[in-house]
Amino acid sequence: MKIHKYDTVIVGAGGAGMRAAIEATKRSRTAVLTKLYPTRSHTGAAQGGMAAALANVEEDNWEWHTFDTIKGGDYLVDQDAAEILAKEAIDAVLDLEKMGLPFGRTPEGQIDQRRFGGHSRNHGEAPVRRSCYSGDRTGHMILQTLYQNCIKEGVEFFNEFYVLDQLIVEEDGVRKSAGVVAYELATGEIHVFQAKAVIYASGGTGKFFKVTSNAHTLTGDGQAACYRRGLPLEDMEFFQFHPTGIWRMGILLTEGARGEGGILRNKDGERFMEKYAPVMKDLASRDVVSRSIYTEIREGRGCGPEGDHVYLDLTHLPPEQLDAKLPDITEFARTYLGIEPYTDPIPIQPTAHYAMGGIPTNVEGEVLSDNTTVVPGLYAAGEVACVSVHGANRLGTNSLLDINVFGRRAGIAAAEYSEKADFVELPENPAELVVSLVEQLRDSTGTERVADIRKELQETMDANVMVFRTEQTIKTAVEKIAELRERYKNVSVQDKGKRFNTDLLEAIELGNLLDLAEVMAVSALARKESRGGHYREDYPNRDDVNFMRHTMAYREVADDGKDSIRLDYKPVVQTRYQPMERKY
Numbered sequence: 001m002k003i004h005k006y007d008t009v010i011v012g013a014g015g016a017g018m019r020a021a022i023e024a025t026k027r028s029r030t031a032v033l034t035k036l037y038p039t040r041s042h043t044g045a046a047q048g049g050m051a052a053a054l055a056n057v058e059e060d061n062w063e064w065h066t067f068d069t070i071k072g073g074d075y076l077v078d079q080d081a082a083e084i085l086a087k088e089a090i091d092a093v094l095d096l097e098k099m100g101l102p103f104g105r106t107p108e109g110q111i112d113q114r115r116f117g118g119h120s121r122n123h124g125e126a127p128v129r130r131s132c133y134s135g136d137r138t139g140h141m142i143l144q145t146l147y148q149n150c151i152k153e154g155v156e157f158f159n160e161f162y163v164l165d166q167l168i169v170e171e172d173g174v175r176k177s178a179g180v181v182a183y184e185l186a187t188g189e190i191h192v193f194q195a196k197a198v199i200y201a202s203g204g205t206g207k208f209f210k211v212t213s214n215a216h217t218l219t220g221d222g223q224a225a226c227y228r229r230g231l232p233l234e235d236m237e238f239f240q241f242h243p244t245g246i247w248r249m250g251i252l253l254t255e256g257a258r259g260e261g262g263i264l265r266n267k268d269g270e271r272f273m274e275k276y277a278p279v280m281k282d283l284a285s286r287d288v289v290s291r292s293i294y295t296e297i298r299e300g301r302g303c304g305p306e307g308d309h310v311y312l313d314l315t316h317l318p319p320e321q322l323d324a325k326l327p328d329i330t331e332f333a334r335t336y337l338g339i340e341p342y343t344d345p346i347p348i349q350p351t352a353h354y355a356m357g358g359i360p361t362n363v364e365g366e367v368l369s370d371n372t373t374v375v376p377g378l379y380a381a382g383e384v385a386c387v388s389v390h391g392a393n394r395l396g397t398n399s400l401l402d403i404n405v406f407g408r409r410a411g412i413a414a415a416e417y418s419e420k421a422d423f424v425e426l427p428e429n430p431a432e433l434v435v436s437l438v439e440q441l442r443d444s445t446g447t448e449r450v451a452d453i454r455k456e457l458q459e460t461m462d463a464n465v466m467v468f469r470t471e472q473t474i475k476t477a478v479e480k481i482a483e484l485r486e487r488y489k490n491v492s493v494q495d496k497g498k499r500f501n502t503d504l505l506e507a508i509e510l511g512n513l514l515d516l517a518e519v520m521a522v523s524a525l526a527r528k529e530s531r532g533g534h535y536r537e538d539y540p541n542r543d544d545v546n547f548m549r550h551t552m553a554y555r556e557v558a559d560d561g562k563d564s565i566r567l568d569y570k571p572v573v574q575t576r577y578q579p580m581e582r583k584y
């Protein structure tokens, strides 16, 4: 076991982690730990754009953006945080531009902007062009730009280091962060990183679904590490299903395709979104569009022999526009489906996309251990965190924005804390939990296989807690997950070695997914209303009287070692927007 000492340690080198690192490294001795090579992080897969009310091409302002974000989140958004997001968006884009990001341009040379779902002029009058982009490779450009700037600032990276435990120590009755424990993929060695401040920026949890746009590596490791150490997870029942994944594969086709004028059609060629969202049509919020697609399918208007998908039609757009603005996704249609998008519509279905919930933080990125108490030295930003700016449903292009605005804020706050604070003394045997986890899996002679359990988990989640949910389906999921968690105790890995043992790490990641899936299902069962991405057919209306509040899920361990989930609730922060019925 090796022990390292840094002022600030950042877990994750996606957009949030690297944006934080650029700030933290200027002020404190900073290390970034990442399980992937930095430029392989999922931020690099983001396509469509990053929202900011620059008003370069149309009248716009940050107040309209704030309103759209709150309405998009079905009023579960903390409104103070949404104001910060929309206000700081403008500088966030300009900062990236100064760092060298090649944004798409208007003929006059300004940063160009395009339409995206739920972004509107004057509180819902009509769609507005608010999303800054780089073709359909915006995330790639952000990630490369941030990485280059990290190198320039001299950020220290520990690549292919998997953080598996969060150290929390009680000092004078206060629970504080002492550091993290990581597993080095290349050697199998265990490393303890003592740090004054730790920032989680480890991304989402989408891999507990089967049809998903998320990379194989999005297994919620950061959420799981904090949750196991007694910290709550907020609003985990809210997961976004993006309307346009490639049929059966889930690979994402950006909403920017509809922003450029693409249209959804059913088997009769009808532009069905006109029925469900007369003003915003195909650019209504994602939860609304995904439900509309499945309603068409359920009512027999789906396409293909099985009637299980609808079409994204780009055939009326000029080929030059597709080549210039949507080069990657048109190529995906050719590669994965053998379809020519110039002339043929593309079969699509909703795909599991984004975790609105996560580790609760305030607007400085400080992690909360209950509704109000901050854990000194612990921060989170990006998809792993819940600030909450996305509430019950995130608007497209607000996540690339979130990681830049709150990544920066967390980086500054953590480094300023490290400047003042002392190191917290490490617990006596800091690597204990990770050592036992690794040894147990390596030595296990169990008969269960990781791939089988993961497959069953993903199938259960797709069948029972996707776009439509009921008490019955969620209970089925809860029971199945409990069974899988039992079977997981008997899991074994084939590779018993130390070097590059990805078998072992996949087993650990599966354990994380199982814990988080359970939190999601239990949180969803208790929320007897429909709001944003959480749609209960047995409770089809939003219930502000009983459920205008954030879910806080805690892990509790009984004396016999059995764990269970305790749910509590936290009020939503409202500044100036009264909840209204949501219409697009």
Ligand SMILES: Cc1cc2nc3c(=O)[nH]c(=O)nc-3n(C[C@H](O)[C@H](O)[C@H](O)COP(=O)(O)OP(=O)(O)OC[C@H]3O[C@@H](n4cnc5c(N)ncnc54)[C@H](O)[C@@H]3O)c2cc1C
Pocket: 011, 012, 013, 014, 015, 016, 017, 033, 034, 035, 036, 037, 038, 041, 042, 043, 044, 045, 046, 047, 048, 049, 050, 138, 139, 161, 162, 163, 164, 201, 202, 203, 204, 213, 214, 215, 221, 222, 252, 254, 353, 354, 381, 382, 383, 384, 396, 397, 398, 399, 400, 401, 403
């Ligand atoms: C296909 C796709 C397209 C998208 N398009 C858009 C878009 O156009 N606009 C938009 O706003 N949003 C988009 N999103 C959402 C957005 O890209 C993500 O929410 C955002 O990039 C997440 O950034 P992040 O920094 O929080 O996490 P990530 O970029 O996922 O980075 C996570 C980092 O954490 C590290 N990590 C994870 N676990 C561990 C561990 N145990 N130990 C050490 N390191 C760890 C990883 O190595 C990685 O570096 C898209 C998402 C997808 C999947």
